[in-house]
Amino acid sequence: xxxxxxxxxxxxxxxxxxxxxxxxxxxxxxxxxxxxxxxxxxxxxxxxxxxxxxxxxxxxxxxxxxxxxxxxxxxxxxxxxxxxxxxxxxxxxxxxxxxxxxxxxxxxxxxxxxxxxxxxxxxxxxxxxxxxxxxxxxxxxxxxxxxxxxxxxxxxxxxxxxxxxxxxxxxxxxxxxxxxxxxxxxxxxxxxxxxxxxxxxxxxxxxxxxxxxxxxxxxxxxxxxxxxxxxxxxxxxxxxxxxxxxxx
Amino acid sequence: xxxxxxxxxxxxxxxxxxxxxxxxxxxxxxxxxxxxxxxxxxxxxxxxxxxxxxxxxxxxxxxxxxxxxxxxxxxxxxxxxxxxxxxxxxxxxxxxxxxxxxxxxxxxxxxxxxxxxxxxxxxxxxxxxxxxxxxxxxxxxxxxxxxxxxxxxxxxxxxxxxxxxxxxxxxxxxxxxxxxxxxxxxxxxxxxxxxxxxxxxxxxxxxxxxxxxxxxxxxxxxxxxxxxxxxxxxxxxxxxxxxxxxxx
Numbered sequence: 001x002x003x004x005x006x007x008x009x010x011x012x013x014x015x016x017x018x019x020x021x022x023x024x025x026x027x028x029x030x031x032x033x034x035x036x037x038x039x040x041x042x043x044x045x046x047x048x049x050x051x052x053x054x055x056x057x058x059x060x061x062x063x064x065x066x067x068x069x070x071x072x073x074x075x076x077x078x079x080x081x082x083x084x085x086x087x088x089x090x091x092x093x094x095x096x097x098x099x100x101x102x103x104x105x106x107x108x109x110x111x112x113x114x115x116x117x118x119x120x121x122x123x124x125x126x127x128x129x130x131x132x133x134x135x136x137x138x139x140x141x142x143x144x145x146x147x148x149x150x151x152x153x154x155x156x157x158x159x160x161x162x163x164x165x166x167x168x169x170x171x172x173x174x175x176x177x178x179x180x181x182x183x184x185x186x187x188x189x190x191x192x193x194x195x196x197x198x199x200x201x202x203x204x205x206x207x208x209x210x211x212x213x214x215x216x217x218x219x220x221x222x223x224x225x226x227x228x229x230x231x232x233x234x235x236x237x238x239x240x241x242x243x244x245x246x247x248x
Numbered sequence: 249x250x251x252x253x254x255x256x257x258x259x260x261x262x263x264x265x266x267x268x269x270x271x272x273x274x275x276x277x278x279x280x281x282x283x284x285x286x287x288x289x290x291x292x293x294x295x296x297x298x299x300x301x302x303x304x305x306x307x308x309x310x311x312x313x314x315x316x317x318x319x320x321x322x323x324x325x326x327x328x329x330x331x332x333x334x335x336x337x338x339x340x341x342x343x344x345x346x347x348x349x350x351x352x353x354x355x356x357x358x359x360x361x362x363x364x365x366x367x368x369x370x371x372x373x374x375x376x377x378x379x380x381x382x383x384x385x386x387x388x389x390x391x392x393x394x395x396x397x398x399x400x401x402x403x404x405x406x407x408x409x410x411x412x413x414x415x416x417x418x419x420x421x422x423x424x425x426x427x428x429x430x431x432x433x434x435x436x437x438x439x440x441x442x443x444x445x446x447x448x449x450x451x452x453x454x455x456x457x458x459x460x461x462x463x464x465x466x467x468x469x470x471x472x473x474x475x476x477x478x479x480x481x482x483x484x485x486x487x488x489x490x491x492x493x494x495x496x
Binding site: 086 | 257258259304324328333334335336337338367368369370371373375
């Protein structure tokens with residue numbers, strides 16, 4: 001048996017998120033179904049980040065224990081040949097038997113893409129959230145600066161999740177203009193349920209001049225979801241990368 | 249009655265091209281159906297470039313004569329509110345009554361996007377043609393240079409079209425690398441049936457080293473479709489812009 005790690009990109013538009021659900025198609029269903037085809041048996045796949053319905057990935061990471069049947073340098077090719085076109089394996093490698101895609105992740109990078117053109121870009125309608133009001137990127141950057149570092153991010157967590165602690169460390173939050181898009185890049189130790197979308201929704205309100213940038217600090221300290229802004233739609237989110245200390 | 253010119257962008261993935269066809273959904277069907285909703289009567293729409301199945305547009309131009317019911321500055325908004333999300337009106341203006349979107353066009357700009365990454369970019373699978381073999385862009389540029397100017401482009405025309413002359417002028421053909429993409433931009437007086445796709449397919453063979461760049465000159469002079477390369481798939485084509493002398 002070998003422990004395989006694969007890096008997966010997917011267009012989440014047609015899926016009810018990553019994780020298995022009753023009566024709804026998920027990325028996990030499709031991955032496990034196709035891995036089963038290769039190995040002629042059901043193989044459980046562990047994932048780094050359980051993405052929501054409509055959320056995309058460029059660098060999702062999964063791992064699974066499988067018999068040593070397919071040379072690792074052929075694994076991406078073998079899977080891509082049978083996977084649907086909206087899921088692509090970008091990389092495959094053998095990792096130590098103790099490696100676990102979620103538990104061993106030390107950081108994750110998520111992006112959020114806002115289409116800030118006057119009219120929506122038709123080719124990015126599934127990958128960007130269209131906001132026609134021109135956003136003040138400098139005000140958004142100032143607002144974002146209050147979130148850097150270790151904080152209790154409870155105010156930016158959606159209801160319905162149970163976690164031991166709502167403390168997380170945000171290593172960086174870059175906001176970049178790429179006309180007509182504005183791209184937010186979050187690198188953090190971990191993210192609470194819908195945290196990327198709630199932070200983005202709140203920063204959009206700052207960008208529109210509906211909130212002062214300093215309110216972000218007050219919201220954070222208030223630790224109350226009601227203090228923060230609207231949850232931005234899932235289609236703007238992409239899991240860009242999962243970081244590991246070592247893959248030896 | 250006013251003559252309205254509108255600039256339209258669309259994702260051609262779900263359409264059988266621009267022009268009306270029996271038993272197949274086209275962009276023209278959808279535009280005319282929605283313009284009919286606005287004016288409560290059928291209005292014939294003239295188009296600049298009849299794009300093929302799967303071909304996209306950022307700057308398609310159409311015009312139509314309609315009663316002076318909707319202020320022109322509200323027309324884009326009114327149409328975008330009822331159009332499906334894969335067709336977006338970018339601009340609307342009133343033009344002289346003699347203006348005709350196709351007859352008055354002096355040039356058109358088409359792009360062709362090649363995804364030259366080792367593995368396909370999942371988010372561009374409908375907008376780019378994936379070629380995993382690394383292409384020699386310099387060789388492609390040399391090949392392209394033989395096509396500039398006025399020529400008989402018969403060798404690069406697909407069968408099944410009847411035109412008075414196969415002479416066309418190619419003002420420019422730029423080839424640009426935007427990792428992992430290679431983008432070809434064609435500006436010409438007009439284009440023969442599938443000309444952009446046949447030129448691209450032939451230049452890809454040059455980029456793969458299967459043909460010498462100088463063969464492009466020989467193919468052009470041979471005036472025989474069999475001399476040119478394969479037709480690249482339609483999904484890589486986008487009508488970027490239609491040029492007019494004046495819109496007064």
